Amino acid sequence: MKIVIVGASGTVGSAVSELLARDHEVIRVGHRQGDATVDMTDGASIAALFAGIGRFDALVVASGNVAFNALTELTDEQWQTGLESKLMGQIRLTRAAIPHLNDRGSITLIGGILSEEPINWGVSASTINGAIEHFVRAAACELPRGLRINVISPTVLEESMDKYADFFPGFVPVPAARVAQAYKKSVLGVQSGQVFRVNG
Ligand SMILES: NC(=O)c1ccc[n+]([C@@H]2O[C@H](COP(=O)([O-])OP(=O)(O)OC[C@H]3O[C@@H](n4cnc5c(N)ncnc54)[C@H](OP(=O)(O)O)[C@@H]3O)[C@@H](O)[C@H]2O)c1
Numbered sequence: 001m002k003i004v005i006v007g008a009s010g011t012v013g014s015a016v017s018e019l020l021a022r023d024h025e026v027i028r029v030g031h032r033q034g035d036a037t038v039d040m041t042d043g044a045s046i047a048a049l050f051a052g053i054g055r056f057d058a059l060v061v062a063s064g065n066v067a068f069n070a071l072t073e074l075t076d077e078q079w080q081t082g083l084e085s086k087l088m089g090q091i092r093l094t095r096a097a098i099p100h101l102n103d104r105g106s107i108t109l110i111g112g113i114l115s116e117e118p119i120n121w122g123v124s125a126s127t128i129n130g131a132i133e134h135f136v137r138a139a140a141c142e143l144p145r146g147l148r149i150n151v152i153s154p155t156v157l158e159e160s161m162d163k164y165a166d167f168f169p170g171f172v173p174v175p176a177a178r179v180a181q182a183y184k185k186s187v188l189g190v191q192s193g194q195v196f197r198v199n200g
Contacts, residue, residue, distance in 0.1 A: 001025070002056040003187065006040065006093060007063025009033050011159050012110065015176035016062055016183045027053055031063070040064065040089030043096070050100045058187045059097040059107045064089050066125040068167070074124060082128045086110075091135060094149065104146040108186040109136060111153040113199065119167050129153065133195050140193030148192035154179045155199050172200025 001024040007013035008028035020026055028034040029049065038049040040063060064086030067078035090109045097107060114122045115129035136151040143149060156164050158173040182196040 001058060001187070003027070003058040003060060004029060004053060004056050004097075005060040005062065006030075006038060007061060007110075010062055011157055011176055012154070012179055013060075013062035015180040016060060019177070019180040019184055020060070020187065027056070040093055041084050043092055046092055046096045050096055053100070055100055055102055057102050057105045059093065059101065059105075060183055060187065061090050061093055061107075061109050062183075064110060066128055068121045068125065070121055071123045079124055082124045087128045087131050087135075090132060094135075094139065098143070098147065101145075101147055104148075106147065106187055106192075107143075107149040108183055109149070109151045111151045111195065113153060113155040113171070113197070115153060116197075117171075121167065136195070137193050143192070148186075148190075150186040150191060150194045150196060152179060152182045152186065153195050153197045154182070174198055174200045 003020050003024050004027045005013055005017050006029045008017045009030045017026055017028055029036045029038055036049055039045040066082035066086050069078055094107050109132055111129040111132045114126040115133055118126050132151055136149050140149050156168045156171050156173045158175045161173050179198050182198050
């Protein structure tokens with residue numbers, strides 16, 4: 001299988017890349033590094049990425065930024081960061097990938113536990129992760145040619161606890177390798193329109 005992984009150099013993406021590259025051809029895509037680069041906030045950049053890659057079997061996304069701040073402090077610009085990057089970035093990647101995907105191919109997006117369990121300063125992330133789940137549920141119904149779409153919703157990763165531990169009191173982290181298995185289930189399995197939650 002030929003699999004395009006956007007965010008392949010990241011904490012989530014590097015574990016997914018390592019797992020899927022054992023048995024598949026993996027194209028590692030980053031913002032500044034990788035086999036190819038893309039800016040998921042820019043439609044022209046995404047179009048150029050897919051034009052350069054040719055046809056493939058699976059799009060995997062493990063990238064997308066959101067701003068963390070108090071509800072009363074979040075600015076329009078900070079809200080816009082998450083909307084443009086994590087939400088619209090993934091929607092743009094999905095729409096642009098459809099004509100390049102082989103029949104019965106798949107798209108796997110990234111959300112996160114904050115859609116279900118809010119934390120302090122997480123209102124933008126909760127909103128955006130929830131919207132991604134709703135997008136996936138609806139898009140699965142309309143995808144042509146047997147294409148599938150799912151979203152992975154992990155809790156905080158063990159590998160990120162040095163940065164995020166204070167934001168996630170009482171949350172049990174999971175290793176990135178477990179999140180990678182959920183991506184594998186999405187890419188190699190048969191389900192569509194699903195939220196694969198990875199909780200500690
Ligand atoms: N880490 C966690 O605990 C955790 C838990 C749940 C959900 N998530 C979600 O998982 C996703 C990835 O998180 P992470 O911790 O793995 O992030 P990360 O380590 O910071 O990696 C981010 C990846 O995204 C790429 N990237 C950055 N800006 C981009 C852009 N404009 N266009 C395309 N690619 C871009 C980076 O590429 P370069 O290296 O080339 O810059 C890098 O490969 C995020 O949406 C996050 O909310 C993370």
